[in-house]
Amino acid sequence: MRESSSTLSTSVFDQIKNEIIGGQLPQGSKIVETELAKKFNISRGPLREALHKLENINLIVKKPHSSTQVVTVDFELMKQVYQMRIVMEGYAARLAAENMTDKEIQGLKDLLNTHQDSIENAGGESYIQKEGDVDFHYYIFSKCGNELLANYLESKVYQLVRMCRIRTSTMKDRVALAYNEHSKIVDAISNRDGEFAEMLMRKHISGAWETIMKLQETQGDS
Amino acid sequence: MRESSSTLSTSVFDQIKNEIIGGQLPQGSKIVETELAKKFNISRGPLREALHKLENINLIVKKPHSSTQVVTVDFELMKQVYQMRIVMEGYAARLAAENMTDKEIQGLKDLLNTHQDSIENAGGESYIQKEGDVDFHYYIFSKCGNELLANYLESKVYQLVRMCRIRTSTMKDRVALAYNEHSKIVDAISNRDGEFAEMLMRKHISGAWETIMKLQETQGDS
DNA sequence: TTTTATTAAATTGTTGACAATTTCATCACA
DNA sequence: TGTGATGAAATTGTCAACAATTTAATAAAA
Numbered sequence: 001m002r003e004s005s006s007t008l009s010t011s012v013f014d015q016i017k018n019e020i021i022g023g024q025l026p027q028g029s030k031i032v033e034t035e036l037a038k039k040f041n042i043s044r045g046p047l048r049e050a051l052h053k054l055e056n057i058n059l060i061v062k063k064p065h066s067s068t069q070v071v072t073v074d075f076e077l078m079k080q081v082y083q084m085r086i087v088m089e090g091y092a093a094r095l096a097a098e099n100m101t102d103k104e105i106q107g108l109k110d111l112l113n114t115h116q117d118s119i120e121n122a123g124g125e126s127y128i129q130k131e132g133d134v135d136f137h138y139y140i141f142s143k144c145g146n147e148l149l150a151n152y153l154e155s156k157v158y159q160l161v162r163m164c165r166i167r168t169s170t171m172k173d174r175v176a177l178a179y180n181e182h183s184k185i186v187d188a189i190s191n192r193d194g195e196f197a198e199m200l201m202r203k204h205i206s207g208a209w210e211t212i213m214k215l216q217e218t219q220g221d222s
Numbered sequence: 223m224r225e226s227s228s229t230l231s232t233s234v235f236d237q238i239k240n241e242i243i244g245g246q247l248p249q250g251s252k253i254v255e256t257e258l259a260k261k262f263n264i265s266r267g268p269l270r271e272a273l274h275k276l277e278n279i280n281l282i283v284k285k286p287h288s289s290t291q292v293v294t295v296d297f298e299l300m301k302q303v304y305q306m307r308i309v310m311e312g313y314a315a316r317l318a319a320e321n322m323t324d325k326e327i328q329g330l331k332d333l334l335n336t337h338q339d340s341i342e343n344a345g346g347e348s349y350i351q352k353e354g355d356v357d358f359h360y361y362i363f364s365k366c367g368n369e370l371l372a373n374y375l376e377s378k379v380y381q382l383v384r385m386c387r388i389r390t391s392t393m394k395d396r397v398a399l400a401y402n403e404h405s406k407i408v409d410a411i412s413n414r415d416g417e418f419a420e421m422l423m424r425k426h427i428s429g430a431w432e433t434i435m436k437l438q439e440t441q442g443d444s
Numbered sequence: 445t446t447t448t449a450t451t452a453a454a455t456t457g458t459t460g461a462c463a464a465t466t467t468c469a470t471c472a473c474a
Numbered sequence: 475t476g477t478g479a480t481g482a483a484a485t486t487g488t489c490a491a492c493a494a495t496t497t498a499a500t501a502a503a504a
Contacts, residue, residue, distance in 0.1 A: 044490090
């Protein structure tokens with residue numbers, strides 16, 4: 001996506017991040033600085049900085065003088081992550097209704113239309129909708145007017161969301177449902193009804209979490 | 223408070239943090255690694271790690287290859303910080319009402335009583351109540367059952383709150399008012415009414431923000 | 445056999461020197 | 475006088491060696 005790798009540390013940070021999210025570095029696996037440094041052909045200095053950044057976005061956990069591990073996204077953590085989404089994205093929707101410019105709201109409507117098209121054309125192809133879902137949520141919180149909020153969601157919450165293998169996108173039914181819910185949220189924002197937008201967004205994400213929980217029960221842990 | 227400084231990096235991190243919050247390192251002042259390293263008698267390695275951590279809790283801002291500055295807490299940032307307090311602490315109160323054990327709720331009631339005593343004894347001495355206010359809020363979000371949420375408030379929000387010089391505690395009237403509002407919040411939590419607790423907490427912090435805004439207007443910027 | 449010291453190996457924390465980049469002052473030129 | 479190029483100083487980024495700490499492996503004792 002972004003090509004900001006002006007320094008070795010940030011470059012390696014991006015690479016390791018992708019490997020963790022992609023699963024090449026498995027959850028819970030032990031991280032040894034010397035090994036990783038050799039792997040990326042850098043010294044331990046910038047590597048340690050990269051690891052620090054990864055720790056700060058909750059992708060690895062460190063104990064001083066001791067072990068460093070890739071985070072394990074268990075059920076409890078995922079529950080907390082979705083609680084954070086519920087409260088933060090809910091409020092972001094409220095702020096968006098209050099602060100977005102008319103032009104930005106029009107952009108949101110356009111985004112929604114492209115998603116509708118892609119759903120119709122792909123006949124419910126889940127992957128596209130999944131990306132669409134992410135785009136939709138990104139659009140709202142990145143333009144809500146509160147950088148602290150947007151930055152936290154992007155840098156800490158969504159990294160962990162990506163690491164959750166079980167996705168609502170695997171449920172075909174939910175694609176259309178999600179679109180309808182998105183549509184109502186856009187209406188509320190367009191009507192400048194912040195309170196309603198917040199409530200709808202909370203319900204929307206709560207619903208996604210309920211779906212994940214059900215899948216978790218039927219599929220077992222992962 | 224805490225004496226966790228098992229490593230040079232964390233120790234210096236704590237020291238610099240205190241200097242920033244205390245004002246010895248003024249807002250907006252330029253940070254030079256070599257200077258700071260000399261000041262604390264450490265090399266630049268651990269210092270850089272400390273600076274990275276400080277960047278992560280929003281106390282300094284870095285541009286790659288370029289300037290590093292202590293954050294400037296202007297009105298816009300403070301507004302965003304209080305928005306975050308409103309939404310996150312509101313939700314924490316909801317979770318607390320749902321998740322706190324009976325014993326923890328009793329502890330909250332006890333805490334409230336000690337505050338009442340200190341108000342009566344000190345005759346409205348603001349400092350004590352200010353600390354009491356902080357204790358009250360800390361107690362709730364640290365026992366809400368969501369570590370991510372608690373950690374966020376502690377590490378990213380409250381550091382910035384401390385840097386805001388203008389405090390509601392300077393208004394004597396607000397001390398008693400705050401106590402009453404705290405009391406109602408405790409009742410809602412005790413009654414396991416999460417929705418009400420969230421609403422009350424939102425109102426409580428919104429009120430504090432309104433007070434700050436008024437002071438800001440009369441006193442001018444700072 | 446189990447438990448507890450003791451010691452060696454592995455790993456992280458720290459340092460000072462070196463390289464790359466940016467910033468700022470100086471000077472030439474229009 | 476103002477503007478842009480040039481180079482020196484300051485500052486950050488990177489490296490490889492060293493020190494401190496933890497982990498494990500081994501041996502001694504109960």
